[in-house]
Amino acid sequence: MVNLPQTRNDTFNRRWKSSFGAPPEVCCELWNKIDPYKTMPAGVDPKHILWALLFLTVYDTEHNSAQRLGNVDEKTYRKWSELFVIAISYLECEVIVWDNRFLGDSGNKALVTLDGTDMPVEMKFAKEFMSHKFKGNGLKYEVGVCIATGHIVWVHGPSRAGESDITLARQAFVSFLNDNEMAVADSGYRGEFRSIKTPDKVHFRSGLEFYDAAVARARHETVNSRFKNNQVLVKRFRHSLAFHSACFRAVAVISQLIIENGEPLFDVQYSDEGRKV
Template sequence: MITSQTFLLIGLPGSRFRSREERLIRFKSMYGISPEVASDLWYMCDFRRGTKPKHLLWGLLQLNVYASEHVLTTITGVDRKTFRKWSWACIESIWNSLPDVVKLADRFKAGPYGSKRRTCLMTVDGTDFPIAEPQPFDKKWFCQKTRHAGVRYEVAVCIQTGEIVHVNGPFACGRWPDLKIYRSFLKQMLQPGEMVEADDGYPDLTVRMASHHVSHQDTRARSRARARHEATNKLFKQWGCLRQSFRHPLYKHKYCFGAVVVCTQLSMRREGVPFHVVY
């Protein structure tokens, strides 16, 4: 039986910290999630044969620390080939579980502050992550926000529950603005009459726009919903693989982002969403 205590012992072997609270802080600083969430991942994901709990921790270490292989292999005490094999295998296994964790239909779940009869069920926004400059140079990767090459993902958060219900990407920042990404897929998946909450970068009829005739309370609720979405995006960028310039082959970025989304979603289910919204 692989429990959270098992992951705590494997992740911090021979720890000199006697306080459990201190060990939990150290564990989350190293691996990005709590031992309880690591245990949830172990039983939820379909890992390849031969995978051990320590291999899952190697993958989380790759995602969260994202240091050079020399540093990571020094920490884990294995050679580069072994670390590379098992860490990326676990990251891809976590990414494969993304459809089971993030479902667009979850926006219909009635939370404590509303019901599915609401016209506007989710907030939508794009979030950008830096990557190493592709060669040869191509301006399609240029991101106006970071002034650097980057990729963009679309993320939707359920207003009622605060959970992530949709992700889409990656897209080249310079070629795919937020509105173009939204119209390419998510807009077509909306129910008749359904709208989304977004910022001014989405001038579309299916996006709830600001109005001079709404009450102060309504304006405050909408701002709070968008603020929670930004707080969710910030959770992604606490992981080293998304905060730093991505150095690995670009096709692996979606594996890292998807794995981070799964870990973030499971952490919110365990620890709660950033804050609740009365909408």
């Protein structure tokens, strides 16, 4: 187990989070969930998880990051930061739980908001990877957020950024919905009338429900913004595409733990026609 520093103040917390992307409580929780002394190679040290968090938050060159850490050997920095990024990503099944969409369930038909987000990657031009959101090559991921709690309950991808959001949703998300269950999403998800409520009056009983769904979608954008506080998802990714998936999932895990540990999303009031039994 790793315990928090005994003496901390707002300045300490702010500087810590600017470097590592998460408050000290979340860093300790990550370490304890991974249990590195049992799961990592010999020589593991608590500082190594901070290297991984620095990697995700700043995404600088290995040379600059190693210098920032006090002339750490670049190969050593790369080894431990990558090991811990992967270890954090493996916590996805424990932290981001699809069944948690039922927490706070009031019987609504729509339990989650769904949205796709594109992330830039460094690669040769390929039309199928071209994102219309930033006019460059990228990967597309899908995130689902529980309407009642604001918790992240679904992560899927990557797919090629040139694919539509609805194409990605059809790969897995739609089949994971129960009978008579739907999601709320933007107009990019039109085409699955029975599964996804998009911003058209056909899907909503009243102007109030239409408005509440819009607020829920707007709140979802704050999740995307929190993800992009991590420069690894903003700068053009220079590592392998497989490792990008680990980085995205690690950021999702960290973001969910931050939500659970004192930085929740704003509340949303939403009520629809309800699920039929």
